[in-house]
Amino acid sequence: MLDRVRASLAQEVSRLIKVDVADLDAERALNEYGFDSISFTQLARRLNEVYELALRPPVFYEHPTLAQLAQHLVESYPTLRARFSVAAAGPGEAASAARPAAARRRRGRVRVRGAVEARGSLPERDKIAIIGMSGCFPMARDIAAFWDNLVAERDCISEIPAERWDWRAIYGDPREDGNQTNVKWGGFIEGVDEFDPLFFGISPREAELMDPQQRLLMTHVWKALEDAGYSAHSLSGSRTALFIGTANSGYGGLVTQAGGTISPVGILPSLGPNWMSYVLNLHGPSEPVETACSSSLVALHRAISALHADQCDLAVAGGVNTILTPDGHIGLSKAGMLSVTGRCQAFSKHADGFVRAEGVGMLVLKKLRGAQR
Structure with missing residues (x-):
């Protein structure tokens, strides 16, 4: 069963990234084939549609290769095991098991039990x-x-409180030598x-x-x-x-x-x-x-x-x-990652970094x- 699941996953990856199945190494991390957060999201959506799962993109970081992903799915999803177990009855049924559920529904060959009513919602058993x-x-x-x-x-967001450290003592141009930062902002709990x-x-x-x-x-x-x-x-x-x-x-x-x-x-x-x-x-x-x-x-x-x-x-x-220490502020400032204004302005032309909290x-x-x- 594990080999069949791995082969089916390889087919889906092949379709998504336009790489021949024969060129996919089951022991090689998917991100080495160019996967990023966006394409991992697309892959999760595709596998959820094909196998009626509820995967989220982080699963591909925890199980980065096809071999590890197949092992995880077989161990964690009884419905997937049941789908592929019909292969024991004959090759025709095995092919049906690996066929995308959406395509089989369109052809009217199966009636999906417990089908979700709204796009993106989960079956009751998974909530x-x-x-x-x-x-x-x-x-x-x-x-x-x-x-x-x-x-x-x-x-x-506030100025760095005195009980953390004296931000004035290390305030300066981070591009110069020495442990300096021009960021005095952060979010701090009492x-x-x-x-x-x-x-x-x-x-x-x-x-x-x-x-x-x-x-x-x-x-x-x-x-x-x-x-x-x-x-x-x-x-x-x-x-x-x-x-x-x-x-x-x-x-x-x-x-x-x-x-x-x-x-x-x-x-x-x-x-x-x-x-x-x-x-x-x-x-x-x-x-x-x-x-x-x-x-x-x-x-x-x-x-x-x-x-x-x-x-x-x-x-x-x-x-x-x-x-608790200024080390992170100093290092991230030198890397140009922190906002000097103390404001996160995602997708704005005025964005100048993020704020630690x-x-x-x-x-x-x-x-x-x-x-x-």
Whole structure:
């Protein structure tokens, strides 16, 4: 079956990029054939139409080759396995299984069960419910305040606060030698150092050595689960998963400068979700995700995929980011990537870069049918 799925995928890729099937290497990454975010979107749309799936473009980054993609689809989509399993009955039926569903519907040969009524909607069995959330953002200490800011169209970008660093001390032309930046803007959350360590069974001293991102992660995962109506006791031993977008905040350098001793468990962003899974005794997947600006989106995709693949019964997906040192501002300024005006102006001729910001947001996800019970 796996070979047939791989061959069928190769046919679809061949049609899309106009490359002969014989020239496609199943072990070669698709982006080496010129795929980008736009063409991956087109491929996802095509495969969804052909195989009646619900793929999103990030799947092609997680499973970059035809071989890996075929393996993922076979393992994660029972409907696709059923479609290709008819090949065992004979070559004629196998060909019918791989034929695009849309074409077969046009010819009236099959009646698609559970066909969606609206373009882009999902079958009931694939729908995911958001049953809880928590977050903290610039000038918004919780989700309600964040919503108020959106409604009011409030600009939450500000000058770099003194408790982060003195922006005046490093202000200058980034094109010159030295660690300088001409950007003094960003989005910063309040209370980034606030944490109740004893609540999580962590000593105050150990908490001081923890990256604030890990503290925020633990706090808002807990709050999101609480918002969903779960207690820590009720989830202990459950198949609950964590998928968290995260990255290095530079806190380890600050600890070293202050004469402290770095604790890998509290500093490495890759261990943040694992620590929270340990604290809550969760037995589902526990994964950090770092794909730059798309980290939280990829984490959300991973959570939805895990629920669809029955790898967990409940999933928390989200991301956390803090800006604790000027290193990122300096490096990105030298690369010409940051906005000097402190404004993102996408698709405008006045655009001069992007603006860095802090934030943490967590969503609790569950299959819709399970959430409605």
